[in-house]
Amino acid sequence: MKKDSLISAKAVYEIESECIKEMLSHFDENAFSEAVELLKNAPRIGCTGCGHSGIMCQHFAHLMCCIERPAKFISPAEAVHGGTGFLQEGDVCVFASRGGKTKELLPILDICKAKGVKVITITENLDSPLAKGADVVLKQFVNRETDKYNCQGTTSSTSLAVIFHVLQTILIEETDYKNEQFALIHPGGAVGERLNK
Numbered sequence: 001m002k003k004d005s006l007i008s009a010k011a012v013y014e015i016e017s018e019c020i021k022e023m024l025s026h027f028d029e030n031a032f033s034e035a036v037e038l039l040k041n042a043p044r045i046g047c048t049g050c051g052h053s054g055i056m057c058q059h060f061a062h063l064m065c066c067i068e069r070p071a072k073f074i075s076p077a078e079a080v081h082g083g084t085g086f087l088q089e090g091d092v093c094v095f096a097s098r099g100g101k102t103k104e105l106l107p108i109l110d111i112c113k114a115k116g117v118k119v120i121t122i123t124e125n126l127d128s129p130l131a132k133g134a135d136v137v138l139k140q141f142v143n144r145e146t147d148k149y150n151c152q153g154t155t156s157s158t159s160l161a162v163i164f165h166v167l168q169t170i171l172i173e174e175t176d177y178k179n180e181q182f183a184l185i186h187p188g189g190a191v192g193e194r195l196n197k
Helices: 001-028 029-041 053-068 106-115 155-174 177-184 190-197
Strands: 045-049 071-072 090-097 118-123 136-139
Touching: 001 155, 029 118, 029 136, 029 155, 045 053, 053 071, 053 090, 053 155, 090 106, 106 118, 177 190
Parallel strands: 045 071, 045 090, 090 118, 118 136
Antiparallel strands: none
8 A cells, every 4th residue: 555545545534534523513402303293203215315415315325224114215316207206295305415406306306396295405605505494404514525626525425424324323212213213114134133133
């Protein structure tokens, strides 16, 4: 490994840990409370984003299913070809877009508003179309990406994951979700073996 590569590798830990620490200062209790209330009462939860944000949205949908909140990742490509039929009035759709202007997501926002679907947007840009069209906005913070060009979706993915983890953690408390419930739907793997002993 080149010396510069080793330096860059170790810097990743510093960059991402600094981001997570700084995120706490941007924590908006009211916004998270409103978001959790919507998620808690939603019959179904959709989640959508492009690129790395989309991949993290898939993670969020699984997190929701793990606490028995019916959720689905809605691919932006499929959304405008009937995929938004999953969402009905009273449901919630979570949009993830660091810049808040992802053009593939804007038609989905319009569909949600027309159908009476509540919108939660996670973004850095509070003046963006996705933020302005949302019922609740959760502010994302990213200090910088870990690569030397500050371009790859690295720290921004971690930041988004942390916000999703916070939402799930709060929902477990607010819904009084029990480990016994999780054990029933998670019989597989080492976790399932431990839960079901």
